[in-house]
Amino acid sequence: MSVQERKQRERAERERLIVATARELAEQQGWDAVTTRRLAERIEYSQPVLYSHFRGKREIIGAVALEGATEMAVAVRAAASRASSPRERVAALARSYLDFAARNPAVYDALFQLDGGLAFAHEDTPEPLKDAFAALLESLGEVAGDGVHPGLFTEVFWASLHGLATLTRAGRLPPEDIEPRVELLVDRLAVV
Amino acid sequence: MSVQERKQRERAERERLIVATARELAEQQGWDAVTTRRLAERIEYSQPVLYSHFRGKREIIGAVALEGATEMAVAVRAAASRASSPRERVAALARSYLDFAARNPAVYDALFQLDGGLAFAHEDTPEPLKDAFAALLESLGEVAGDGVHPGLFTEVFWASLHGLATLTRAGRLPPEDIEPRVELLVDRLAVV
DNA sequence: CTCGATTGTCTAGCGGTGCTAGGATCGAAA
DNA sequence: TTTCGATCCTAGCACCGCTAGACAATCGAG
Numbered sequence: 162m163s164v165q166e167r168k169q170r171e172r173a174e175r176e177r178l179i180v181a182t183a184r185e186l187a188e189q190q191g192w193d194a195v196t197t198r199r200l201a202e203r204i205e206y207s208q209p210v211l212y213s214h215f216r217g218k219r220e221i222i223g224a225v226a227l228e229g230a231t232e233m234a235v236a237v238r239a240a241a242s243r244a245s246s247p248r249e250r251v252a253a254l255a256r257s258y259l260d261f262a263a264r265n266p267a268v269y270d271a272l273f274q275l276d277g278g279l280a281f282a283h284e285d286t287p288e289p290l291k292d293a294f295a296a297l298l299e300s301l302g303e304v305a306g307d308g309v310h311p312g313l314f315t316e317v318f319w320a321s322l323h324g325l326a327t328l329t330r331a332g333r334l335p336p337e338d339i340e341p342r343v344e345l346l347v348d349r350l351a352v353v
Numbered sequence: 354m355s356v357q358e359r360k361q362r363e364r365a366e367r368e369r370l371i372v373a374t375a376r377e378l379a380e381q382q383g384w385d386a387v388t389t390r391r392l393a394e395r396i397e398y399s400q401p402v403l404y405s406h407f408r409g410k411r412e413i414i415g416a417v418a419l420e421g422a423t424e425m426a427v428a429v430r431a432a433a434s435r436a437s438s439p440r441e442r443v444a445a446l447a448r449s450y451l452d453f454a455a456r457n458p459a460v461y462d463a464l465f466q467l468d469g470g471l472a473f474a475h476e477d478t479p480e481p482l483k484d485a486f487a488a489l490l491e492s493l494g495e496v497a498g499d500g501v502h503p504g505l506f507t508e509v510f511w512a513s514l515h516g517l518a519t520l521t522r523a524g525r526l527p528p529e530d531i532e533p534r535v536e537l538l539v540d541r542l543a544v545v
Numbered sequence: 546c547t548c549g550a551t552t553g554t555c556t557a558g559c560g561g562t563g564c565t566a567g568g569a570t571c572g573a574a575a
Numbered sequence: 576t577t578t579c580g581a582t583c584c585t586a587g588c589a590c591c592g593c594t595a596g597a598c599a600a601t602c603g604a605g
Contacts, residue, residue, distance in 0.1 A: 196590080198592090207554065207555050208555090209555070209593085212594080273520070273523070280524075281524050313530060313534065313537065316530075316534065317537050320513060320520050320534075322516070323519070324511070324512030324516030324519075325509070327515070328465070328511075328512050331473075332472075334474060334512065338505060342508065342509050342512075345501060345506065346509055346513075350541045360581095388561085388562065389562080389563060389564075390561090398583080398584090400564080401564085401565075401566095402582090404563095405582085405583085409563070409564070410563065410564090
């Protein structure tokens with residue numbers, strides 16, 4: 162049994178290596194540079210090995226996305242927990258969200274821009290994604306205001322953050338003025 | 354002279370054909386299906402002809418984007434002009450923006466998701482893009498509220514719309530509840 | 546301890562991509 | 576009619592995601 166267990170362990174380790182390498186390469190040179198050939202070379206295995214772990218490139222993107230979702234949930238909760246008032250909590254959440262997107266552009270792309278083959282807003286949505294949304298909901302739900310469904314409010318606030326994140330990073334919005342944009346968004350949207 | 358003029362005219366006509374065909378193909382089957390080979394076949398010329406009009410595929414995407422920007426500006430201005438109050442103007446603008454994105458997903462992608470090699474938020478930004486932003490600014494500027502820069506307000510409102518548009522279309526948000534989301538956004542962000 | 550079966554990995558290759566070099570063709574001017 | 580430049584196409588490059596089939600290493604049964 163021990164032999165099989167070791168093999169399983171090594172196999173799982175190699176899978177982590179693939180995901181970590183894909184992420185690293187994507188952050189360094191963009192997802193376009195993450196080709197199966199380059200990825201295989203970096204992990205020092207041949208291409209077909211990738212396909213023994215994942216159905217294809219999109220599943221690798223999906224794996225990076227799930228990893229990112231978990232980290233984002235952690236970051237957002239940590240930022241929220243450091244704030245004392247609901248107003249400050251929402252502002253801290255917004256800043257940490259945009260900060261995460263700016264610091265991990267490739268991961269953010271994997272999550273929300275690229276096709277990682279993940280289901281969203283369904284019952285079969287992977288747990289990390291649901292949890293990331295839950296992390297937003299925890300802080301945003303309390304400032305939805307009377308008569309506004311917390312889930313709906315969270316969707317709208319999240320969409321606003323997502324818009325700011327993507328438009329800024331794509332050069333569609335000037336990168337300065339991030340802070341006043343966050344202030345405006347929080348002041349207007351959140352009911353405190 | 355007449356011969357040269359005819360040739361120039363035909364050349365311009367072919368360029369329009371390329372852009373229109375690319376857009377059509379993208380709307381029908383997505384941008385992934387828009388390959389230089391397929392595009393060349395549809396316009397009944399060989400591949401290299403494309404490269405005598407555009408530097409490459411990204412420039413073709415950029416051309417579709419510019420066309421889309423012009424149309425979007427028209428749509429947004431038309432919707433805004435039909436409303437009587439500032440509040441209704443903003444709501445109409447929001448609906449027409451999201452409607453445009455939903456009805457022309459490929460064009461919207463060319464504008465804001467794909468790399469069309471266009472410069473944004475610079476002085477050398479193409480006129481249609483600046484004008485589309487101006488169309489938003491015209492209606493949104495009047496509800497920015499005291500002490501808030503109209504440009505900043507427009508950026509934030511636009512980003513929110515962009516987030517709703519992309520997350521909805523990518524399946525990240527359930528497609529129902531578009532109207533209540535718009536209502537919430539307008540009610541909270543706009544100062545009337 | 547040997548030997549077939551299973552597992553794991555690799556080489557080689559398929560059809561596709563964006564893009565381009567170089568030759569053929571055609572029409573206008575001499 | 577001949578020349579010559581503009582125009583267009585054939586063919587091909589290097590790369591892509593993905594996979595079939597050969598090969599080697601390992602395992603379990605006799």
